[in-house]
Amino acid sequence: MYAGAAVAVGLFPVATPSGVAWLRCLGAAVVLLAWRRPGRAAWRGRNLLLATAFGVVTAGMNVLxxxxxxxxxxxxxxxxEFAGPVLVAAFGSRTKRDIxxxxLATAGVVCIADVQLSGSALGVFFALAAAAAWAGYIVLGKRVALGASVGSGIDSLAIGFGMATVLxxxxxxxxxxxxxxxRxxxxxxxVGVLSTVVPYGLDQVVLRRVGRARFALLxxxxxxxxxxLGFFLLAQVPTLPEALGTLAVVAGVAMRSRDDPESTQGAA
Known part of the structure; x- marks a missing residue:
């Protein structure tokens, strides 16, 4: 995913960030639709609505x-951005460990945001908006993975990106x-293949087998x-506060309890 993001940064001098995100969406749609070729029933009714919502939220997350x-x-x-999965993992939890x-994860995000506010408040805003969209991606992705009555979740992923490309x-x-x-x-x-087809396709496989909280843990x-990758491909060296904030976010998600009853109830 982030190897693709590193390639995307290289396109920013010749295209807007939103334009690069749209190209990623287009590339993913072309590859996924050519590969999966979803049947007619997958383009109708609830299946189409759910796939479209999933695709638009996911593409919007990429733009942000x-x-x-x-x-x-x-x-x-x-x-x-990782605040999104953190909230999904912690939502509804009542144990002291989860709280x-x-x-801990929130403190890490605040630490990183404070470091960057002097540089680009707008960048922090876009990242937080992407976090909200990522939470939506997990919630809708779980429904797509378990609720696709026609074909597989990857078929819905293909349709979703096709619709998002148009919209x-x-x-x-x-x-x-x-x-x-x-060239x-x-x-x-x-970028569409690296950052979307491969990782999101694998996400659908994983989401069908585990619950949302376990997925957020992974x-x-x-x-x-x-x-x-940012260090080796983009020569972006994190400062000490950034490094500590990142570790805090990771530690917060890793501490989340593994109890996940939804993984066995999500298909109901």
């Missing part, structure tokens, strides 16, 4: 994420120079991965 990483370091944005985990097509106005270069267009499609690996 790219607007954020255009203004803040990759690892910092991911740590702030402490939420407080968000005004963002294509920010991609002008890309269409004049086959840049290929990179845009590559996502604790992402900020660490993003920070490492």
């Amino acid at each position: 994420f790219y607007e954020a990483i255009a203004r803040l370091p990759l690892g910092t944005v991911v740590a702030i 402490f985990a939420l407080l 968000l097509s005004p963002l294509a106005m920010g991609t002008g120079e890309v269409w004049a270069s086959p 840049l267009l290929l990179l845009g499609i590559g 996502l604790a690996l992402l900020p660490v991965t993003a920070g490492v």
Whole structure:
């Protein structure tokens, strides 16, 4: 996912962040639809509505994420955005361990946000908005994974990105120079494969087998991965507060209890 994000940053000089996000959506839609070829029934009624909502929320999350990483370091944005999974994991919990985990993760996010407010308050805003969208992605993704009566969750993912590509097509106005270069267009499609087709496809496989809280726990690996890639691919060295804030977010999610009754009830 974040290898794709690193490639996306390289497209920012020739396209707007929102335009790059739309290219990612387009590339994912083309690849997924060509691969899955969902049947007619998957394009009707509740299946279509759920897939469309899922696709638009997910694509919106990507747009917000790219607007954020255009203004803040990759690892910092991911740590702030991670507040979404933290809230999903902690929502409804009443144990002291879960409450402490939420407080610890929140403290980490606040620490990172304070460091960056002097640099780009707008970047922090986009990252927090992406966090809310990420929470929506997990909730809707679980419903898609368990509730797809036709085909699989990956079929719904394909339809969702197809619909999102159409609905968000005004963002294509920010991609002008890309269409004049086959190399840049290929990179845009590559971002869709790296950052969407592979990770979100795997998410659907995992979400069908575990509950939302357990899924959020597994996502604790992402900020660490993003920070490492940001360092090696983008030469973005985290400050001490940023590093400590990232560790606090990861620790908060990792401390979350593993009790997850929804994993056996979600299909009801």
